[in-house]
Amino acid sequence: MVVSAHYDHLGTKGSKIYAGANDNASGTAALLALAQQLKTAKRYYPIILLATDAEEKGLHGAKHYASKINSTEYALNINLDMLALNQKSTLYVMHSRTAKPYIEVLARLPVHDFKLKLASSPQRMRRLVGTERVDWLKASDHYAFHKAGLPYLYFGMGEDKHHHSVKDTLEQIDFEKYQHVVNFINDFIVALLDCPLDCTS
Secondary structure, three states: OEEEEEOOOOEEEOOEEEOOHHHHHHHHHHHHHHHHHHOOOOOOOOOEEEEEOOOOOOOHHHHHHHHHOOHHHOOOEEEEOOOOOOOOOEEEEEEOHHHHHHHHHHHOOOOOOOEEEEEOOHHHHHHHHOOOOOOOOOOOOHHHHHHOOOOEEEEEOOOOOOOOOOOOOHHHOOHHHHHHHHHHHHHHHHHHHOOOOOOOO
């Protein structure tokens, strides 16, 4: 299993600073929190925590990694991108159809202080989020793993009105909701790793 989150953002343009608190410090911080929690978790399978660069320029970090792997040795990509929930308090999980056994594990977990909505296709994701302008399949690093033939789950908040703006700062993040989301993702990954061979089938 490989869990990915990109750590790059737009940086600075002239005197403007694009902090990228949600996109994607939220995913990168979640990756670090998972590393801490997984140190003591029982694991039937290995897990790779992958922080990628150059996502904003075309998913280059994830594409490079995916081009170097033997996909038959990997079960799943979990991609974390923009986890700080907005007023809708909704966490979206878009997944490939080949990830259905993992979704069944996910659906059994309790959810606290936010809503969980699942999308089995980019078209379904667009309908749930309420916008036609984003291609959610190609919007983040999970696309590179999808192209390499891996099942994927993409965790995110959907649209953010501060996306790619100087207002994407810590002040916009509800840390209590964010912590609930990170805990939920951690519980999901622990449940997968604590599952003997074929227990999701």
